[in-house]
Amino acid sequence: MAQIMNVIEATGRWVRFRIEEAGRAGRFIEEAARATVSLRSWFPNATLQMRRLGVDSLPIGLLIAVFTGIVLALLASYSFTGAVPLYFVGTLVEKTITLELAPVLTGLALAGRVGANIAAELGTMRVTEQVDALETLAYDPDAYLVVPRVFAGTLMFPLIVGVAMIVGLGAGWLASIGFLQLSTDEFLKGARMFYTAFDVEYGLVKAASFGFAVTLIGCYKGLRARGGAEGVGNAATAAVVYSAVMILVLDAFWAMTWLHGRS
């Protein structure tokens, strides 16, 4: 009986903690949104963050795209086993790269790179009182630290993903020519057969939502870091885990709300 009570109590505490956490996150987002208004206070910092979170993330994004493209081409030709004309390799590579793999794989990789980076940096600033110092100098940490990062993430993720789409399709094309004896024309025919601008649009919007979520979670976890090196480490871990989960959730969300029901 006592054990059951313990379990119920523990569950209650857990639920309460989660709800509180959600409330705090909501207030955090509200604060960040309010801080966005004062453009002057954060925009000068945005380019630095765009460089660090975006431009510097390009290589990893492109590396992923290259391998994804190659693997997809080979995977497609293997799956078709002669029953489906080979030029559908192009179709499959185009569709999967633009709709799903470029945004999600890049997003997951950047969740590690960007999310952990932000959480660790802001976490360190928090535990060494640099965030407090900012406040005493009349800086709003939300405007000064959070908004530029979230802005940079939301803007740069789609760009990285867009370039990854191009590179991924290019890699798939090279793999098709090199390994599958497919001609450029055939590959292109397949890629173009079902291509619509929506594919790219969908992928980019998804990427923007990932960028938004990853940077926001990184900032939130970082600014809430407590207690020295361990706290910073925990914040970084939590940021990566939450970001990755959020990416998958958002992926499903977009698929259900936007992709689903389109002909």
Added chain:
Amino acid sequence: MIKWLDVYKAFGEKKVLDGFTLDVHEGEAVVIIGYSGAGKSVAIKHVVGLLEPDRGTIEVDDKDVPTLPRKELYELRAHIGYVFQFAALFDSMTIGDNVAMGLRKRGELSESEIAQRVGETLELVDLPDVQQQYPAELSGGMRKRVGIARAVALRPKYILYDEPTTGLDPVTSAVIDELMIRMREKLGVTSVVITHDMRSAYRVGSRIAMLYEGRVRQVGTVQEIQQSKDPIVRQFIEGRATLEDGESHSPTKPGAAIAGGATARGGGRV
């Protein structure tokens, strides 16, 4: 004038401020002494609105800090310099940029005027040649001086020092003490200094307040404190392990533990 009136603050179960009341008048240098973890930092963090009290008021120039709208709070902060315990320099920026941060935010001065002010201010703390260096390249004492420079660059009316000499060798401590006195004399700032270094307290303070169990145990001039009859004050200022009657003393109230709670929740060092 900075005025704490019956301030209560608890972190969870732990009461840190328990009816804290203290006035700091213009031109004064009030030193708050007390055990580690007694709530000294918490008290001054309330002044700049980094923490909000559970109960009570904190007034700066007759403005009630906890109820100030955000915009006015930021305006107020521009008049208060805060020197952090570990300097809390922005380690991604050069020393020059660190010092210029507050000035840039205020936006009253041109870039060249800011550069000039930064130079002057660093000279004031005897660090004329470090502008292009990064915080990691400096020693602890130098960093504290940069922290002071950053706080005074805005020529604030008040400066709050959070354990400015903790962790420094006696000579460097003396240099910092000198610096604090110089700031008061040259710039006419009102200062609040938190320390548990009594030598420093006597040197710098015009008045000393002892914080014990969440409230002010005794406040008075340096002389009054030195001649205090209060056993707990005496124990602290003489740095003994026991009370005068030979009885072993350890702070009993929660929140006043010497060892525990070096770091409070809320990010503030207590």
Added chain:
Amino acid sequence: MKRGNDFIVGLVVIGSVVAIVLFSLWLSQASLGSKEKDVVARFTDVGNAKVGNSVVIRGVQAGRIQSIELETTGWVLVKMSLDQDIKLPSNPVVVLSESSMFGEWQATIMERSAAPDDADVQQQLAQSAAVGRGNAIPGARLPDIAQLTAVAGRIAGDMSRVADRFQVAFDDRAAAELRQSIRNFADLSAELERTVRSQSQSLSQLGADVHKTVGTINATAVAVQRTADRVDSSTSKGQIHQIMDNVGQASEDIKVTSHDLRDASHSLMATQQQLSSVLTHADSVLGKIDRGQGSLGMMVNDPTLYQNGDALLSQMRELVAEIRAHPRQYLSVKIF
């Protein structure tokens, strides 16, 4: 440092935006800046054609469908943008047809005289041309494999008429030969069924129009059934029943496959034409039988008629074998 940053970020942002936009345009084959001219065609029905579908002249891509508008007068106007230097035929018409089994359509611009010799198509073109307003060129939408079965239906009708004659008089030898013929036909149809079944497995997408086909086949089946009933009475071997079963089986198969069948492929038309020619052949043979030469004794005693029938069957068999041997040539390759 700061300015270098801004420069690199700006470069990457602008570079990627340009790259992504160009990539998207290139994939959708939109033309940038090249000169184009518009051609408008008038249709009664545009089937499944959509904006962006290819416009083809003599099998070469020449442009894209720019817009499809429903006119108040009941016509559908299709605007196509073609490359500037493309020359249209002197008397052009536009024919819409499927270009793949996935519902992708294309518009083919061709000489009026080269338009498919199909009554429906010709009628559509004639009606469209008759409106004659503006400079819209006449357009028609190609029919689909329903046609194939219509021909088969006609043949079935002919057969039933022949069978009527058979009923008039019948001798043993004629019956034996007829039996032989019927057996051949039965074998052939069984083979057809197998072919259809095997081919239907490689067809993944099939069109809704075949629903109509099934109806036609059923009607055919009924007609043939009537014939069979009559023939049956004299042959009493039940082969016709077997044929009918086979035909029924085949139509079942088609019905099953027809679930996915979207639309008949334009390229299937080629196959269809071959089948049509065979069937026309059959038509003419049966026609001969039907015409006065068609007294029973004459048919029985004139070996050429029978041989013609036999040749027709072997021709069909060859076609079936051919289709089976090179299914891609007739089906898969064209379908995709």
